[in-house]
Amino acid sequence: MPRSMQLALVAIATLLPWTVLASPRVLNMDFVKARTPRSPLQRRAGTVNTRLSNNDDLQYLANITVGTPPQQFVVQIDTGSSDLWVPSDQSDVCQQDDCSQTGQFDERSSSTFDIGDREPFKIVYGDSSTYAGYLVTDTVAVGDTKLDNATFGLVLASKNTPQGGGGGFTTNGVWGISFENSESEVVEQGASQYTGIVGLMKEQGVISRMAYSLWLNDPDAAAGSILFGGVDTDKFTAPLIGLPIVPQSGSSQVLAMNVEFTSLTINSGGKTLVLQDNVVRSAILDSGTTITVLPTDLATKVLDAFGAVIDPAIPEPLVACNLNNADAQFVYQFGGTSGPKITIPVADLVDPHIEGLQFKDGSDACTLGIEGADIDFLLLGDTFLRSAYVVYDLESKQIALAQAKLNVTTSNVQEITGDSIPGVQTVVPSLALEKPTHTASAILGPQQTAVQTLNPNFNGQLTENAGTASFTGGAQSAASGRSGSGSGNQNAASSQKVPSMALTYAVCGAISFTSILFGSLFILR
Numbered sequence: 001m002p003r004s005m006q007l008a009l010v011a012i013a014t015l016l017p018w019t020v021l022a023s024p025r026v027l028n029m030d031f032v033k034a035r036t037p038r039s040p041l042q043r044r045a046g047t048v049n050t051r052l053s054n055n056d057d058l059q060y061l062a063n064i065t066v067g068t069p070p071q072q073f074v075v076q077i078d079t080g081s082s083d084l085w086v087p088s089d090q091s092d093v094c095q096q097d098d099c100s101q102t103g104q105f106d107e108r109s110s111s112t113f114d115i116g117d118r119e120p121f122k123i124v125y126g127d128s129s130t131y132a133g134y135l136v137t138d139t140v141a142v143g144d145t146k147l148d149n150a151t152f153g154l155v156l157a158s159k160n161t162p163q164g165g166g167g168g169f170t171t172n173g174v175w176g177i178s179f180e181n182s183e184s185e186v187v188e189q190g191a192s193q194y195t196g197i198v199g200l201m202k203e204q205g206v207i208s209r210m211a212y213s214l215w216l217n218d219p220d221a222a223a224g225s226i227l228f229g230g231v232d233t234d235k236f237t238a239p240l241i242g243l244p245i246v247p248q249s250g251s252s253q254v255l256a257m258n259v260e261f262t263s264l265t266i267n268s269g270g271k272t273l274v275l276q277d278n279v280v281r282s283a284i285l286d287s288g289t290t291i292t293v294l295p296t297d298l299a300t301k302v303l304d305a306f307g308a309v310i311d312p313a314i315p316e317p318l319v320a321c322n323l324n325n326a327d328a329q330f331v332y333q334f335g336g337t338s339g340p341k342i343t344i345p346v347a348d349l350v351d352p353h354i355e356g357l358q359f360k361d362g363s364d365a366c367t368l369g370i371e372g373a374d375i376d377f378l379l380l381g382d383t384f385l386r387s388a389y390v391v392y393d394l395e396s397k398q399i400a401l402a403q404a405k406l407n408v409t410t411s412n413v414q415e416i417t418g419d420s421i422p423g424v425q426t427v428v429p430s431l432a433l434e435k436p437t438h439t440a441s442a443i444l445g446p447q448q449t450a451v452q453t454l455n456p457n458f459n460g461q462l463t464e465n466a467g468t469a470s471f472t473g474g475a476q477s478a479a480s481g482r483s484g485s486g487s488g489n490q491n492a493a494s495s496q497k498v499p500s501m502a503l504t505y506a507v508c509g510a511i512s513f514t515s516i517l518f519g520s521l522f523i524l525r
Contacts, residue, residue, distance in 0.1 A: 024230060029142060061074050062077050062175060065141045069110075071103065077177065080284065083183050112138050130158060181254075209418075211230075211416045213391045215235045215404060236389035240424050243259040246430055260283070260335055260336075262277075262281075268328035282376070286380065287382060290369075290383070293375070294373075320366070330346060331343050340402065
C-alpha cells in the first residue's frame, strides 16, 4: 500500500483549525501528518534505549503559538513524554540553519516572557539526541485559546540531533502530553513537577478533566485529530473498553501510558496463527514512536511468519512487497479475554518508501513497521495506534481502547466530566504483571525452527507446514538498488532462518552542555 504523502514543513505552517466548544467544554485540534528524514522521539533515556529506523518517519504535527505577540510553531505531538519545548532563535541549530519555517522563539520580542529562576531543562531521547536550555514561562495559545503562564523548555543547545527538516530539529519542537510526574527534570534530576499544558487547560477552564482522545486516522489521510477533554463516539466502533494504566514491571510508579497486553494472533484466509496467548506483558502506547517494537522472542515469531529478512544495511526488517495485497490481520488483545481487541491490517505495516529496494531474485522488497529489541514489554507506536481510537485519562490513570473508524467526517463529541469515560462499556481490572516464562536467548539461535510461516510470495493464505524464511540476510548494495540473497527454498535448513535482530541500542550517558549554555546566557533576560 503506497504511502506517497510528502508534506513540506513550509506547507504545514498553514494553520489547521483548533475548535473550542462552549458546551461541552472540549478543545478539538486537527493535526497534520508529514514525512521527515527521521523522528527524534525514539524514547527518552531510561525507557527504551533502542535505535529505530533512519528512514522517513511519519509524524503528527500541531500548530501552536508562544508569546505576546504570538510567534508560530509546528510541534510534534508525543504521548510518550511530558514536556513542551521549542528552540530559541539563538540556539545552536537555528544559528546554523534556517528554523523560520517551523518556529524559533525570540523571547526579547515577547512582553509576557519570564525566565524565572533559570531552572535548567534537558531531555534525552533513546537515539542519544539531547536538547538543553531553561524552563521558562510565557503565554501558549492553541488556536484562539490562550493559556497564561505556561511552563515549557526553551532549548539553546543540542547534541546528536537527527539531520534534516529545519536544521537538526525534525519539527523544531515537541509537545509531550503524558503525566506531569514523568517530566524530564523530575525523572532525571528529582526536580519538582510543574503544571503541563493539559493541566493548564483544566485549571483555566478550557476542559473539565485532564483527558484526551487520539484519532490518527488512515495512514494515507492528510490529517487526524486530538480531542482534549472529550470523546468523539463517531470515530470508533463499539465496544470502547477501559484499561488501568499500570507501572512497568519492576516499578511502583505510573510514568508512561502503559497497559497490560495479553495476546497476539495473525488471521488470514479463515486461519489463525497464535503468536502469544495469556502471557501478561506491559505495552506502552506512544504516538512519538513511529513503528512497533516487540520483545525479541515475539518479534522473531512475527518476522518468521512473513519470511522477513534482517539486512544490516537497512534498519527495518524486509518483506516481500506483495504483502500489500495480503488478506491478513494482526489482532492484539489487552487485559485478558474480557479486554479490548485491536485489529491491524498487515498491509498497513508494509512500506515501500525506499526506492529501488529489491531481493536478488528481482522481487521488490519493502520494510515492515515492526522491530525486535531486548526488552520485556511492547512499545506500540503509530503503526498500531492509527488502527485504534485511544482515550487517555490522566486523572483516573485509565486508557480506553476501541477499533478506530477511518476517514470519518461526522462527529459526536461528549465531554469527559467525571471518573467514567463516556461510551466505555466496561473497565477490566488489572492483571498481575508477570515476567514471561520464555526469554530471548531461548528463542533465538540457528538450532531453532521457525513458527508456521507465510511464504514471501504471499498470496493471503497461511501455509500448512512450519518452515523458515525464504530469504536470508547478507544483503549488499548493488547498482540497481539494495538486494538480499534469496534461497527461494521454503524447506531450507533451520540454520538459514531469519538472523537475530540487528538493532543498535543507544546508551544515553551524561552529556555536558555547560560551555554551550553559558555561551548563550546573554540572550535571556
